[in-house]
Amino acid sequence: MTCDAVRKLIPLYFYGELPAGEEDRVEAHLQECAACAGEMDRMASLAVRWAGARRKCRRSCWTVAGRI
Amino acid sequence: VIMVQDAAGAAGARLNPQVDSLIRAAQQGDQDAFEQLVRAYDQNVLRLAMNLLRSPEDARDVYQEAFLRVYRNLHAFRFDCSFSYLALPHRDQHLSRPVAEAEGTERGIGSGGDAGREHRPHGDLRRGCRRSQSGAGDVEPSTALPDRKRPGRSDPRERMVFELRHYQGLRLRNIGEMLGTTEEAAKNCLFRATQKMRVELGDFL
Numbered sequence: 236m237t238c239d240a241v242r243k244l245i246p247l248y249f250y251g252e253l254p255a256g257e258e259d260r261v262e263a264h265l266q267e268c269a270a271c272a273g274e275m276d277r278m279a280s281l282a283v284r285w286a287g288a289r290r291k292c293r294r295s296c297w298t299v300a301g302r303i
Numbered sequence: 304v305i306m307v308q309d310a311a312g313a314a315g316a317r318l319n320p321q322v323d324s325l326i327r328a329a330q331q332g333d334q335d336a337f338e339q340l341v342r343a344y345d346q347n348v349l350r351l352a353m354n355l356l357r358s359p360e361d362a363r364d365v366y367q368e369a370f371l372r373v374y375r376n377l378h379a380f381r382f383d384c385s386f387s388y389l390a391l392p393h394r395d396q397h398l399s400r401p402v403a404e405a406e407g408t409e410r411g412i413g414s415g416g417d418a419g420r421e422h423r424p425h426g427d428l429r430r431g432c433r434r435s436q437s438g439a440g441d442v443e444p445s446t447a448l449p450d451r452k453r454p455g456r457s458d459p460r461e462r463m464v465f466e467l468r469h470y471q472g473l474r475l476r477n478i479g480e481m482l483g484t485t486e487e488a489a490k491n492c493l494f495r496a497t498q499k500m501r502v503e504l505g506d507f508l
Contacts, residue, residue, distance in 0.1 A: 246497040247490055250468055252475050281501060285469060 236264050241271045249278045330377055337377070341370055347471075354466050355459055464489050465496035 241264045247253050248261045265272045322343065328336035348369050352362035463482065467473045468489075473481075479489040 243494065246494050250475075250493070252468075252490065252493075278497070281497075282469070285500065 236260050238264075238268060238271055241265070241268070242274055245271070245275055245278050249275070249282065326377070326380060330380070337374065340373075345370070351466055351471075354470075355462050461492045461496040461499065464492035465500065468493055 241261055244253060244257065244261050248258060251258075253261060265275055322340070325336045325340050325343075329340060345366070349362060349366050352365040352369070353359070355362075355365075460482065464475075464478055467478045467481070468475060475489040475493060476486045479486040482489070
């Protein structure tokens with residue numbers, strides 16, 4: 236697999252949404268390609284940050300809930 | 304307190320028995336049971352609406368419509384899908400919209416397949432997304448680019464797919480079914496949403 240192809244699949248790989256065969260190919264590529272492995276790490280890091288952003292958003296939602 | 308876990312479960316996961324019994328009671332006219340259901344789900348619905356619309360006013364409208372829809376459709380719930388499914392905007396809700404409006408800027412989500420023939424179940428959400436995020440209810444000029452054509456802006460459906468997958472834990476196959484589209488289109492939405500989220504949240508994070 237090319238790096239371009241793998242990077243398009245990284246979000247789906249992260250969420251476990253790839254078919255088994257495709258997942259294996261992505262995994263094999265990630266073990267050999269440091270750049271794509273870094274991209275995968277970045278995806279995981281962003282997911283953690285999104286969770287943090289969600290907590291901040293939730294606070295504003297509580298404010299809205301109080302008005303309803 | 305009822306723990307709402309159905310949306311976060313794996314594909315086909317069922318509700319907990321406590322929720323099932325509340326639904327059955329509410330179906331038989333038990334108002335207290337219905338109120339308990341509302342209390343169990345209201346924050347999830349409100350949060351989802353806020354994430355999609357980014358406008359408290361529109362989120363409140365969607366929130367109220369969602370539970371009104373649940374109330375109206377509760378009698379038809381057959382326990383073969385998530386209870387949350389009742390609260391989500393369905394395709395049928397928008398069938399009365401003019402076809403031209405529904406298809407106006409729609410080009411399909413995926414690069415191929417049947418995405419171009421999709422309904423737009425959340426077309427009305429676009430109204431909220433066009434609101435200025437800085438102004439109090441200001442609406443951007445009608446000449447503004449559609450969400451899909453703005454670089455770095457996710458459209459309501461992409462946000463919905465991201466929300467349901469990332470925060471609610473639903474599988475893309477189920478999300479596709481909920482939104483009346485294909486799993487492939489849902490995958491495309493998720494990919495675009497994750498790319499755009501990097502841009503959109505860049506300053507916030």
